[in-house]
Amino acid sequence: VQERLDNIxxxxxxxxxxxxxxxxxxxxxxxxxxxxxxxxxxxxRNNSTQLVLPAMDTGLDAGIVPQDIRDALAADPTHQQRxxxxxxxxxxxxxxxxxxxxxxxxxxxxxxxxxxxxxxxxEQILNMVRGTFLLGVVVFAALIGLVAHVxxxxxVDPVREAAVVAQxxxxxxxxxxxxxxGQDDLAKLGTAFNAMADTLQAxxxxxxxx
Numbered sequence: 165v166q167e168r169l170d171n172i173x174x175x176x177x178x179x180x181x182x183x184x185x186x187x188x189x190x191x192x193x194x195x196x197x198x199x200x201x202x203x204x205x206x207x208x209r210n211n212s213t214q215l216v217l218p219a220m221d222t223g224l225d226a227g228i229v230p231q232d233i234r235d236a237l238a239a240d241p242t243h244q245q246r247x248x249x250x251x252x253x254x255x256x257x258x259x260x261x262x263x264x265x266x267x268x269x270x271x272x273x274x275x276x277x278x279x280x281x282x283x284x285x286x287e288q289i290l291n292m293v294r295g296t297f298l299l300g301v302v303v304f305a306a307l308i309g310l311v312a313h314v315x316x317x318x319x320v321d322p323v324r325e326a327a328v329v330a331q332x333x334x335x336x337x338x339x340x341x342x343x344x345x346g347q348d349d350l351a352k353l354g355t356a357f358n359a360m361a362d363t364l365q366a367x368x369x370x371x372x373x374x
Contacts, residue, residue: 212273
């Protein structure tokens, strides 16, 4: 941009103004990036009175530029300044990357040049990712609940049933037995428990006969 501005022939103010505006508009359309905007504002420390250009923009009002980035450019004119801001977009706001630097305009002195990149597409992608993540959390929670239910049915319930049967045996109901299903460790435990109950019942029967 500075090279283009340097090539402007210093003629009448209206011609310079038009050439500057054409440069800004062409830069906004460069690389076919329709989401990029360009803003040109008179620098804070520009005391030139020879030519004063109005603020120029390509679709976004210059008022969106925050004061702190302008102050940063004035304090350090040799470096670009970057800032993430939010700009109004209908009933909501969009995150926007703002990149600013200083350029020199013939007969007009220093001006602040800003490239503005609204992140609407990126925000849509993030919203989609966020929605997918939340859906995944719900599905994962449902799966955890299902696994917990299955574990309860397979592990906790047999142990609870064994505790009930043991209490009944302790009260003298020696005919109580566990229902054994499958061949896993819990089934082996149930079989051993029933064998113990059979042995206990037989021993008590012999004691009663004696």
